[in-house]
Every structure is written in C-alpha cells, then in structure tokens.
Amino acid sequence: MDVLRQLKAFYWAERKFLFSSILCLMCATALGLVYPNLLRYLIDDVIGPRKFELVPALAFTVVGVVTFKGCMQFLHGFFGGRLGNRVAFRMRNALYDKLQTLSFQYYDKAKTGDLMSRLTADLEAIRNFIGFGFAQILNMVLMVVFGGVMMLSIHWQLTLITLVTIPLLGFAAIRFERNIHPAFREMRQAMSNLTTAVQENITGVRTVKSFARETHEVSKFSVRSEAYQTNQVGAAKIWAKFFPVMELVANLSAVILLVTGGILVINNSLKLGEFVAFFSLIWYIIGPMWGLGFHINNYTQFKASGERVLGLLNEHVHVKNTEHAVEVTGETVKGHVRFNHVTFSYPDKSPALTDIVIDAPAGSVIGFLGATGSGKSTIIQLLMRAYNVKHGSITLDGMDIRNLDVGSLRRQIAPVFQETFLFSASIRDNIAYGVRDVTPEQIEYAAKLAKAHDFIMELPLGYDTIVGERGMGLSGGQKQRIAIARALIKNPRILILDDATSAVDMETEHEIQAGFKELMAGRTTFIIAHRISSLRHADEIIVLDKGHIVQRGTHAELVAQNGPYRETYNIQYADYPLDEAASIVKAHDRKGSTL
C-alpha cells in the first residue's frame, strides 16, 4: 500500500479514467448477477407454471443485458488502457527527468542495464496493475459482496454452509503472496543483471573480441541466465503448488452445495430455480478466489517494480541548485577561475586532490601535466561541478560556483574529453549538439577550425552522414575532431581540453590548436595533455603528482628547473635526434608566432 501511496501523484491526476474504469467494471459485474436471477425466473416462474409466452421477452432481456454488459466491459478496457498508459507515460518522463538531474556520483556506480530494466519492464508491470489489476481486485471484492448478498437473500443457511471453505481459500492465497513476493523481487533483480551483461557486452564488443573473451562472456551470461531461470522455476513451483490447492478447496464448496442444496430441493425447502441460481452464484465467490492468485501475483509484481522505480525517483541528487542560485550568462561571465585551497576525495577514497590553488585570469591558458591518476581530470570535473567541493572553494569571477545555477555554469564551459561520445545522428547534429538555432555555415566554420571539414566532405553524405553510438566508421582522431568542433560551436567562456588531441597526430594537433587560438582569444582555457607540445604556450603549466601541485610556471621556467616537467620534456624529445628535435620545436614556435 505504501507503494500505491507514494505513486499517487502519478495516477491521481488521471482519476477520471480510474473512476470511469472502475464504474464500468462495477456495472458489468452487477449485470452479470442478472443471469442467475433470470435463470431462477425461467425455471420457477416460466417453465414450472408453463407460461411459455414469457420466453421471448426473457430472451430479449438476456440479449439486452449481454449487449450492455459487453459495452461496459469495452469501456472498462478503454478507460483502463488510457489510465495505465498515461500513468506509464508520466512515470517514464519523470524517470527520465530524474536521470538527467542525478549527479556524476550516482552514475559512477549505476548500471545501464539495471536502469534500462527499470524504465521498461518495471514500468510495464506498473502500467498493467494501475490500468487493470487495481480495478480487477476491486471487482473481485465487489463480486464476492454482490454474490454473497444475493446468496444470503435466497437461503442464508445454505450460503453459510457452502462458504465454509472460503477462509481456507483466503489462507492459501495469503501464504502464496508471502512466498511469491520475494521470488518476484529476486526475479526482477536477476533480469536486470541479465540486461546489464548484455548491454556491457554490446558496448564493449571490441574489447571482448580483441581479447578473444567470447567464451568467458558466454559463460558469464550463462551464469546470470541460469540465475534468472532458477528464479523463474522457483516462482513456477510456488504457482504449481498453489493452483491444485485452490482447485481442491474451491470444488469442495461446489460439492457441499450440491449435497446440501440437493437435499433441500428434495425436501421442498428450496425451489429448483433457486438452487440453479445458487449454483451459478457460488462461482461469483469461487471465481474471484480462483483469480486471487493471479491478482496477488499482479500486485506483487507491481509492488516489486514500484519499489525499484521509487528507489530511482527518490535517489539523492548530490549536486543541485541552492535556493538562491545565481544564473550566469555568456554576456556577464568574464571567465576568471580560482581554486582556493581545494581538497577533494571521491566517496570512500583517499584525497584525489590536496590543497589545490589555481588562479586563472579571464582569457588565460592553464596547462596540466601529470602522471595518470594524478588528479588532472578531477580538477576539471570539480570546475564543472560534477561533484561538490567540501574543503576549499572554486570561484568564477569571484562567485563561489556552489552558489551558481548548475545548468548556467555548465553552459559557459565547453569540454572536450579524451573519449568522444557521438550520438546516433548525423555529423551535423553531433556538432550542433550543445547549441540551439545554429546555421550550416556556423557548423562548417567550427568543423574547419577543428580540422574536421576535409574528412567530413570525403564521406559519401558529408555532414549528413549518420554515425553510430560508438562513432562507427570514424577513426579516434576523426571523432575527437568532431568533438572539438562541437565544443567550438558552443562559443564558451571557458574551454576545457581534457587530453582532447591525444588521438590526432602532432601536425594536426598543432593546426587544431591554431584554430583554438583564433577562437579562444579572451576566453579561459584549461588544457590537460601528456605532450609538452600541447602545453608549451600555456600562460601557466601546473604539474601534478598524486593530487598535489609539485611544480608550476611557464614552459621556459619549468624547462629551466630540475623536476618532473623537465624529465618529461627530455623523455619526449629524446625520441628525436637532437637537430630534428630542435627543428620540430622551432617549426612549432614559428606556427605559434603567426597566430
């Protein structure tokens, strides 16, 4: 019931459909009760006294009742269907909205397959129950009440004797519910584990194949599939035990009625018509009891699914706007970023960053260098408010970013990550992803700056080429260039290049950087790179080691010092013969000076 109460906001808005559906079902059920009475009338008042002239009227009444009942049933289905679908629609949207608001911290642990199954299979169970199951349970109660009252009005002693087995039916049904609910919960979990395995396998298909781990994947899937099968078999066993018990007890009622009712008819204490009517009415009680298992099953599935959907809807959002969050816009933001003694740890981990101090005046270029895991990306994540900073603060133009509207803050930042995600859409749409109302010329201009235009034009459909979710058919460097164009078109105050040119050759990287310089003049840029060549023109280069800043300064200053920067420099340029290294550096400098 708690699940029903918590989901009220979704179905209460559609209460007109809920009530109409219930009302129509009640009418259909009440009309069903007319049959036994017509039967009783036919036997006792028409066939008995031989008044056969009443038969046509009786037949027409039956046709009328059947037609009306059919209409009521149709309307019940119609309204129930509307109700279920509308509720599912609202919930699906609410879940999707929630997925958009959940912070990075949630997604660090979330499993795609599990989320997918909540949005599909669980919603389906809820749709079924709200649309039909709920009304059916109510109808079941009504049938028992209506049928019981009619039976009592015909012969109360016979009613009580016949219904003596009903408590047994109720007891069996409740036991069934107790066993089947945990079974269903496990089944849903097993299903979501199964979907997760499939989803991860498809997403990581290249890795699986490259490592020839197909057999391992198959056996991993088989284990999960077997767990699901075991759950299904377990649930089927519970069902299998339940049905014979119910059938036995239900038929016991019919036997009691036949024996007791038959004796009463022989003794003339009960009319034959009444007995026949009684015999149809008893199924008004037994029928619902029969379906009780099905309805309980429906309800438990709904409850298990409802719990999982509510679990997601009630999930804590770590990063959200404060009450008086300030909206910033491209016109007002200058782009002066400061990290004031920021120390940050991921949940249950030792600090990823310790006492970070950075001052990036508007329009400056800050480079980050450091071994993998030294905290470079974490700095960027914190600036984008992917996580909340608890120790120290980050300011944008002097305003603590915790007091800024998260969406408006992120709109000022355009990131390009090492791993590029392309949507299953045209290249044009992928480039225009972050902006509204963009012209084809702007898209082309951004692509030219990102050195993507030429290879795009070589594709058969040019900018209209559809790329798959993993950027099917494009090389790593080509995908990165599309991502760079996507960032450039956003025209942001702050540009972040997180190892953004790692997949392109040095020459193209230099050309891309030339494009950046043109566009980024006056905008703050953070560059994370492993290549000295990508960082050498930065206003300040920050060298990180295990979350600590170990060196900072310009390229010239850092090369002149002993330390990790110079070591990296020596390693990277040691690959070239001395005179070649000098010419590469010179060539880069020449290009840089022409910008």
Ligand SMILES: Nc1ncnc2c1ncn2[C@@H]1O[C@H](COP(=O)(O)OP(=O)(O)OP(=O)(O)O)[C@@H](O)[C@H]1O
């Ligand atoms: N989402 C996360 N959840 C928990 N720990 C994380 C998460 N992201 C990073 N870390 C940890 O924080 C530390 C810093 O990671 P970070 O990604 O910032 O390093 P990095 O310098 O960018 O490395 P790389 O050059 O390999 O990208 C690492 O120890 C890493 O394991």
